[in-house]
Amino acid sequence: MTVSAPSKPRRKLKLVYQKPEALTDKATHYCPGCTHGVAHRLVAEVIDEMGIRERAIGIAPVGCAVLAYDYFELDGVEAAHGRAPAMATGIKRVLPDSVVFTYQGDGDLASIGMAEIMHAAARGERITVIFINNAIYGMTGGQMAPTTLPQQVTTSSPRGRDVVTQGYPIRMAEILATLDGVAYSVRRSMHDPANIRKAKKAIRLAFEAQVRGLGFAMVELLSTCPTNWRMSPIEAMHWVRDHMVPAYPLGDYKVDAALKKLRV
């Protein structure tokens, strides 16, 4: 379409929103419309608002977010596949004043890294976990993940996930909520502006849980993979709303009493 530039307002302007300081200027390698970028931005905004950038250490996973340390303007390390919670445990115990978070996808956290996440949570490690659940393996080409929905078509389940032979999806937020070491375990979605705002509040509480020494905290974020789902970015957002949210109910599965009182 032809674009006619609208006129800039003549009155004085105030800044409403700008890119958070905890993100670098580097353009991400994510596909257009991928909600990894939204999750990065929310984490960065929370770190800026809490003023913890100098203390924060991010741990990148293996998967699409493997280069996450390039995009956060803070200290970061890269863990072996699925081992981010183990690395976070070590860093947090050696540097107890640091604020340590892992950023993991569903292949990393719910498949190969299942043992590490369960035991880090069971030990009540004071770390924050951002769990990106997009029901598919993104980086390797759209194979079936532990979180793939029944009947969902992927490159390794071309006739749809058959639960008789391939099992059922894993609901991490519910599972972790059963462990005593967990202070905060919730699920949020990033499929529209209202839910993105709710997701940011949950990320804030997950960091507050760590700063206050309450225990292990995890936020599961329902995310899109437009490329491997073979959809446009907006269709992918609608697919999360119509298919993922019914299968992965949004909600608070465990919230420490001290966090319930917080107003963020």
Added chain:
Amino acid sequence: MPAKGWVEIDEALCKGCELCVAYCPVSVLALDTNRLTPQGYHPAALVEDACTGCNVCAVVCPEAAITVYREVIPRRHATTV
């Protein structure tokens, strides 16, 4: 009259995913198909005057490419009761 808004889109970051276009409540954004970004995408651009600076585009933008401004409405003199 509502405050007018203004958005600036960083073309080095924008990938033309159109999420801001789809979620803009006043439909003032569109892809500028006459332009290409350094990454090879058509960037989103402000194409209408009705922007209110509501910030929804920046909330959905996966690239943090959008900076949002809003007009400062000069405060009127308090009415005497």
